[in-house]
Amino acid sequence: MASDTSKRSSYFLISPMALIFAVFLVIPLLTIVVVSFWDYDEYRILPDFILENYKYLLGSSVTWSIYLNTLKYAVLTWVFTLLIGFTVAYFLAFHVRSLTWQIVLFMLCTIPFWTSNIIRMISWIPFLGRNGLLNSALINLGIVDQPLEFLLFSDFAVVLADVHLYTLFMVVPIFNSMMRIDRSLIEAARDAGASGFETLKSVIVPLSKPGIAIGSIFVITVVMGDFITVRLMSGGQSASVGLQISNEIGLLQYPAAAASAVVLLITVLLIVTALLRLVDIRKEL
Amino acid sequence: MALLTKTRERRPTSFYFLAAFFALFVLFLYGPMLTIFILSFQGENGGLTFPMNGFSFHWFGNLFEQQAVGDFGGSFSRSLKLGLIVMVVTVVVSFMAGLAFRKRFRGDSVIFYLAIASLIVPSILISLGIGLLFNIVEWQPQWFTSALGAHLTWTFPFGLLIMFAVFNRFDPSYEEAARDLGASNWQTIQYVVLPMVGPSLIGVAMFSFTLSYDEFARTLMTAGALNTLPLEIYGMTTNVTTPVLYALGTVTTGFSFLVIALALGTVAIMRRRKGQKA
Amino acid sequence: MTLIPTIYNADTLGIRPDLIDREITSWADLLDPAFKGKASILNIPSIGIMDAAMVCEAMGEVTYGDKGNMTQEEIDKTIAVMIDAKKAGQFRAFWKSFDESVNLMASGEVVIQSMWSPAVAAVRSKGIACKYQPLKEGYRAWGGGIGLAKHLSGLELEAAYEYIDWYLSGWVGAYLNRQGYYSAAPETAKKFMSEDEWGFWMEGKAAEGDILSPDGKVMEKAGAVRDGGSYEERMGSVACWNSVMDENKHMVRKWNEFIAA
Structure with a gap:
């Protein structure tokens, strides 16, 4: 009987969350799937069952080049956020010795995040532009004599802004994993004659894997669905899957947008499933 | 040695x-x-x-004047209100869910994977899905209905995961002790559990407010007729040719520094007082 | 769907005369390799394709039956030319909104691009040289209007009609004219403009006093003449009008290929 009431109280306690997920996650996603089979004209969406949206999407070379481009951004951003994030987390976890300092340094990294993401993104434009701070500095120092053009409205600018926005999301979970590594393991490795690099390779990296996996999932899914960074930093010259969807929304071509959305969702789920094989999130918290 | x-x-x-x-x-x-x-x-x-x-x-000065495009005051107050509502709902619902997950129940893994899915589904899909749904059933999207729901799908996973981390390290013997002393379920939660997980709940609150306050993609198709601040800012990146946007950035950053300085100052003062008492 | 016409204008290329040291005379100059990495075009498919067509025709790459209603083949050829130019690095950026074009031009990121007349005026009001360059092939014109939503009735419908009446009564028209657009009801707009303003914006006369923008900033000094001249000169050399083509869906898809290329 006791287990019966406790079960009932579990259901009571979980019901608000379950309800919100049902109404604002499950049903909307199902709606997208349904609408992706609908037809449309310039002004309306028309209930139907057609495969045209998918046929065009999957048959078009544009789709493939857009996916390749998006994956390129995702992979490049992932590599850089991982390298930078791991190094920063390593420094904070193993070289900063007092908790107070760890908190202060973390705060220092977090403050910029309280300014709107979009404002932080566009702040790169006057920095990297043809007459921007960086180019003026380089020219004044005599390092280059023509402004560097690749700095803005380019793939470089897109990846730079992504790395700028999302590295912290890599630092936090990796730092969290590192803090849970038993310090005596590291001493044991050192006592056994392992060099600093060997300790890093065979003790710290393997034990930080859960944090790395969680950070990677976060960064990759965000970049795969991004459209603002690509739009603003490429000067409208590059396409990404998210941008394609947002353009189709802008043209009121909801069924086409829904079909793109379904394909994107499947892609992201495949990537995440692969990453989850590396780590059991529920155990690692 | x-x-x-x-x-x-x-x-x-x-x-x-x-x-x-x-x-x-x-x-x-x-x-x-x-x-x-x-x-x-x-x-x-x-x-x-x-x-x-x-x-x-x-x-x-221009920041506080009527803009040709954009309305900072209105959108800011909407973002603030929305952030506060999201914050309160997220704290309460995540805490309840955290309690529920301490025991196994049928469907628990479904909820768990929904939370993970909610985290990884690209934001623009949530926006599109809710927008379409409201369109089809002919409800009017509003910032306090559709946008609120869209934001909750973003803050709940974080709230739930933080609750997991907290309860995984939670020693149940305190509750048993309370119950042995005759406390009711509610009293146990009120006097034992809440004070212990309180700091983490504050974390959930701050986190969910920040996420909601800066959320853009999920609001895009769900805000209805009235813009939130991030939407307003986005609109202005393509519709404004003056540095008023930068003034906004400078002011908000300055404000963040001020809030953090005040918080750190308060903590320092409280510590000193505590030190004096001891 | 019927619209009551309210506004129209003729568009051409905008340039930074201080950063370009030769005469610009043709739409083809947009793809001149001399401006590699410094050109831009607007990324709104239905309008952008027309600018692209003006360019391709001027270059002699494509001949069109009717630029306002192109065939699939014409669209494909036009887009192919644009994709080649994009791959060669001709473009710095694409713009979607009026203000983006202003920012690109004002910052010097772009020195030649398809542009709208008021955007040129906005760049100039920042004290930066910018010219709305008349070209030998003529202008690309567009028009816009307001329509009534079909669910309106009773008081709402009356309010809507009242709004349209007000819109056409002159104040808005003068406001639009002062930005360099043309109001569809010029006679009413005239009442709200000074003689000097009317002379400058509509008749191609030299300004007698300073010309102010709608928000009261000095845009043109006394003595200036509007680029392209009078209303008759400008609208008299329109080469094509924007319109929705029969091949609209195909065109949008090809345009997306261009953007993704």
Whole structure:
């Protein structure tokens, strides 16, 4: 009987969350799937069952080049956020010795995040532009004599802004994993004659894997669905899957947008499933 | 002996390399904001980019005037209200869910995977899905209905995961002790569980407010007729040719610094008082 | 769907005369390799394709039956030319909104691009040289209007009609004219403009006093003449009008290929 009431109280306690997920996650996603089979004209969406949206999407070379481009951004951003994030987390976890300092340094990294993401993104434009701070500095120092053009409205600018926005999301979970590594393991490795690099390779990296996996999932899914960074930093010259969807929304071509959305969702789920094989999130918290 | 060597240990060379790397990282985070800071003092006829066209406080004043495009005051107050509602709902619902997950129940893994899915589904899909749903059933999207729901799908996973982390390390013997002393379920939660998980709930609150306050993609198709601040800002990136946006960036960053300084100051004062008492 | 016409204008290329040291005379100059990495075009498919067509025709790459209603083949050829130019690095950026074009031009990121007349005026009001360059092939014109939503009735419908009446009564028209657009009801707009303003914006006369923008900033000094001249000169050399083509869906898809290329 006791287990019966406790079960009932579990259901009571979980019901608000379950309800919100049902109404604002499950049903909307199902709606997208349904609408992706609908037809449309310039002004309306028309209930139907057609495969045209998918046929065009999957048959078009544009789709493939857009996916390749998006994956390129995702992979490049992932590599850089991982390298930078791991190094920063390593420094904070193993070289900063007092908790107070760890908190202060973390705060220092977090403050910029309280300014709107979009404002932080566009702040790169006057920095990297043809007459921007960086180019003026380089020219004044005599390092280059023509402004560097690749700095803005380019793939470089897109990846730079992504790395700028999302590295912290890599630092936090990796730092969290590192803090849970038993310090005596590291001493044991050192006592056994392992060099600093060997300790890093065979003790710290393997034990930080859960944090790395969680950070990677976060960064990759965000970049795969991004459209603002690509739009603003490429000067409208590059396409990404998210941008394609947002353009189709802008043209009121909801069924086409829904079909793109379904394909994107499947892609992201495949990537995440692969990453989850590396780590059991529920155990690692 | 071990202690002695630890305190006396000289910093290894790698420390200095890593510290320099960290400093560069911080510079990277703050660097571009410097351009915004400088450009927000553009002269009255200045544009969004260098060169500077004079020096003025014009754009800070302009921030509080009626804009040709954009309405800072209205959108800011909507974002603030929405953030606060999201915050309260997220704290309450995540806490309840956290309690529920301490026991196994049928469907628990479904909820768990829904939360994970909610985290990884690209935001624009949530926006599109809710927008379509409201369109089809002919409900009017509003910031306090559809946008609120869209934001909750974003904050719940974080709230739930933080609750997991908390309850995984939670020692149930305190509750047993309370119950042995005759406390009811509610009393146990009120007097034992809540005070212990309180700090984490504050964390959930701050986190969910920040996420909601800055959320853009999920609001795009769900906000209805009235914009939130991030939508307003996005609209202005393509519809404004003046540095008023930079003035906004400078003011909000300054405000964040102020809030953090106040918080740190309060903590320091409280510690000192505590120290004096002891 | 019927619209009551309210506004129209003729568009051409905008340039930064201080950063370009030769005469610009043709739409083809947009793809001149001399401006590699410094050109831009607007990324709104239905309008952008027309600018692209003006360019391709001027270059002699494509001949069109009717630029306002192109065939699939014409669209494909036009897009192919644009994709080649994009791959060669001709473009710095694409713009979607009026203000983006202003920012690109004002910052010097772009020195030649398809542009709208008021955007040129906005760049100039920042004290930066910018010219709305008349070209030998003529202008690309567009028009816009307001329509009534079909669910309106009773008081709402009356309010809507009242709004349209007000819109056409002159104040808005003068406001639009002062930005360099043309109001569809010029006679009413005239009442709200000074003689000097009317002379400058509509008749191609030199300004007698300073010409102010709608928000009161000095846009043109006394003595200036509007680029392209009078209303008759400008609208008299319109080469094509924007319109929705029969091949609209195909065109949008090809345009997306261009953007993704």
